[in-house]
Amino acid sequence: MPADFIxxxxxxxxxxxxxxxLFGDEESCRYLSRPAMASVxxxxxxxxxxxxxxxINWVLADHIDGPALGRVSVYPRGKNNIWEAACMIAPAARxxxxxxxxxxxxxxxxxxRHGARRIVADVDPDNTASARVFEKLGFQLEGRLRGEWDVxxxxxxxxxxxxxxxxxxxxxxxxx
Numbered sequence: 001m002p003a004d005f006i007x008x009x010x011x012x013x014x015x016x017x018x019x020x021x022l023f024g025d026e027e028s029c030r031y032l033s034r035p036a037m038a039s040v041x042x043x044x045x046x047x048x049x050x051x052x053x054x055x056i057n058w059v060l061a062d063h064i065d066g067p068a069l070g071r072v073s074v075y076p077r078g079k080n081n082i083w084e085a086a087c088m089i090a091p092a093a094r095x096x097x098x099x100x101x102x103x104x105x106x107x108x109x110x111x112x113r114h115g116a117r118r119i120v121a122d123v124d125p126d127n128t129a130s131a132r133v134f135e136k137l138g139f140q141l142e143g144r145l146r147g148e149w150d151v152x153x154x155x156x157x158x159x160x161x162x163x164x165x166x167x168x169x170x171x172x173x174x175x176x
Contacts, residue, residue, distance in 0.1 A: 005098060007058040007105055010071060012047035015059050016040055018067035019047065022090045031124040035152040056109050060089070060102045069093035072102040074110040074119060081117035083110050087133060099133045104171035107137065111165050121161040124149075134161040138170045 010019075020043040022028050029036040037043040051057060055075035059068035070089035077084050085107065087099040110116040121134045125144065135141075139161035148158040 003101075004096070005060050005062060005069070005101070006064055006066075007060055007072070007102055008064060010047060010051070010057040010059050010068075012044050012051060015068040016044035016047060018069075018090075019043055019059070019071060021092075022070065022088055025091065028088065028091065030153060031127045031130070031156075033149065033151050054114075056106045056114070058102065058106060060093075060098050070098055070102070072099070072106045074103075074106045074116070076114075076116075077120070081115055083114070083116040083119045085110075085119050085121050085134070087130070099130075100136050101171075101174075103133065103137060104169075104174070107163070108169070108171070111169075117165050119163045122148075123159045123161060125157050125159050131159060131161070134163075136170070137163065138168055139163045140167075 017040050020037060020040045023037045023043045023046065026036045037046060050073070052075065055073060057073045058071065060070045060072065061068055070087065070093055072087045074083050074085045085103060087103050089099050107119060110119060121139055123130045123134065140163070142160045142162045145158040145160060147155050149156040
C-alpha cells in the first residue's frame with residue numbers, strides 16, 4: 001500500500017511560503033516559544049535558524065514537488081545521545097494523522113541511523129493534540145515541570161514525554 005504522503009528535507013526558502021500558512025497563524029503558534037511570524041521572510045529566517053546538519057528536519061507533502069503540509073523535526077539536545085521531537089501540521093492538512101505517521105519515520109531515523117538513546121517531547125499541558133500524538137507513538141509521560149517556560153502567552157508548565165531506544169515502537173505494526 002503506497003503512502004499518501006512523502007517526507008523530504010526542509011528547504012527554508014522553497015518551503016517557507018507554504019509553511020508560513022502554519023507559522024504565520026496565531027492559533028497554530030499558540031504553544032510555540034514565540035508568536036506567529038509576521039511575514040514569509042520571517043518564517044524563512046526562522047526555518048534557516050532551525051537548520052542544522054545533525055537534525056532531522058522534514059516537511060510532509062502529498063508528493064515530492066508538492067507544497068509543505070507540515071513539518072516534523074527530531075534533533076540532538078547536545079548530550080548523551082538525547083534528542084527532542086517536535087511537529088506541526090497546517091490546519092488544512094489536519095485529520096490525516098500526518099504528525100504521527102511523519103514522526104514515526106523520523107523517530108526510526110533518529111534511533112537507527114543517528115544512534116539516539118532517548119527522545120523527548122516537551123509539550124504545553126493545554127496542547128492536548130500534541131500530547132495525543134506522542135502517546136500514540138509510545139512516549140511515556142514522565143513528569144510536569146511547573147513554570148518552565150516564559151513565552152509570548154505567559155509562564156507555562158511543560159509536560160515531558162520520553163521514548164527510549166529499547167521501548168516498544170508501535171508504528172512498526174502500522175501501515176504508514
